[in-house]
Amino acid sequence: MKNFHLDRRQLSVPYLIYLVLFVVMPLLVVLYYGFTDDDGNISFTNFIVFFTNSKTMGTLVYSLAIAVIVTVICLLLAYPVAYILAKGKYARKHSFLMIFVLPMWINFTLRITALKEILTMLEGNLAYHPFLNTVICMVYDFLPFMIMPLFNALTKLDSSIIEAGYDLGATFPQVLKSIILPLTVPGIISGITMVFLPAMTNYVVLDMVYNSTYIMGSLIGSYFSSYDWNNGSIISAILLMFIGFFAIFTERILNRGEKEEQRI
Template sequence: MKSNKVKRFFTLQRKYLCIPYIVFFILFIFAPILIIVFYAITNEVYDAATNTTHIVLSGQPFINFFTDPSKINVLFVSLFIATITTLICLLIGFPLAFFLADKQVNKNAVLVTLFVAPMWINFVLRTGATRDLLTWFGINGGTHPYLATIIGMVQNYLPFVILPLYTTMTKLDKSQIEAARDLGANPTQVFFKNIIPQAVPGIVSACLMTFMPTMSSYVISDVLSEGKITLFGNYIELEFTNKAWNDGSFMALIMLLFIAVAMFISQKFGKDDEKEAGTSW
């Protein structure tokens, strides 16, 4: 009886361990998001009579975004580069993950580690290395900004595609593939009607792990296009340098909307794959 009471008392205690975590989240994850929402729907107005500035509720950041062709351009260029990068990463990464997971081709788990290992060399340094190499080959940001940027993005985000795809590929139901073969499907049919549908969760999380970071990236596009290509990340950075908090917040809010959509998609298709990929390295 007594031990039960003690147990109940301590059960109450143990859950309090997460209080610092919750407080940290409220202060530094949720509060900043609320503040950018606040900044995105307000504007500072200068009052000449009293020589002060007031914060007023305003649709100005919204209007500034949708009436400025350069900002709309940033949106479309970001979407374009992110789509192309994701597609190329998938085209390279899908067969790669397939071969890595195939015991006949690759018996060596170290190879998978080698594909992730470049991530441990400083990311800015790697981007610089790619740029210097491309410049040596004659592809520099001045002449081919799009080509250089996309090469840099693929180079950087390929490991993020390989990991989730590899995890799904190792879990493919081999007997289902054999059954399809036995029932007379040719290799192309097996691939499109069996392997791809089985790999959907991996494909979805691979897409999200490439698309969102590419759209919002700053360093890669800045360095490889020599400032010629402005993505969402570059524009938010520009607003930060100009201390344009309201307009910057509105752009960050749009980015957040994209992320919310991505989160919804991953909840629907992605299952727990992303988390597993996260803990496997």
């Protein structure tokens, strides 16, 4: 009797079903609604409207601005922290790292609510500085996501390579510029990926700090809650494209970095 035997193709069936049901189908549905009008006819109106409507374009620019600012601040704050934690001569660097990552264990809304109270105490009324508060809250929320990949990249960086830089006569800024930064690009990229994309779409923070300006996430939400599936879908699709391009771009850089590492 032949033994019962599952080959790779059979084993992949459940995953294939999952992929089709929860990834491919929803994507197709989004694309279908994005490129049809109310009557179900194929149309590019939604697509054109998005890029010509000052309101949606304004939202895109506002989202981008928030995402860029939050990412840059996170990077500037996280890099020195990650560097000190990874390269400093502390016996308990992982405990220190834990302190920075610890807030992630607490519920997100609870953290933002607490921060909101602190900001209210400092500013009097949150409504005065909606943009600033949004940035502060997002930086607070996303900072650990930036620290982790940078810490990993810097820990992997051989200290003797940094010492070799000093040995050959370089000062700290020169070593930073021509050795440390180039060799931690993969870490920087994954940190940016972890922060930039959520920062562009996370409208919960805006809601919580009474920032009435729309970002991409809130725009999509508002279309869908008013049953305008077509416009909601096209924005989702456009955002997906943005994310897709960014992912392809970072993938390339990461691959290059990994190849170099493997060859060493």
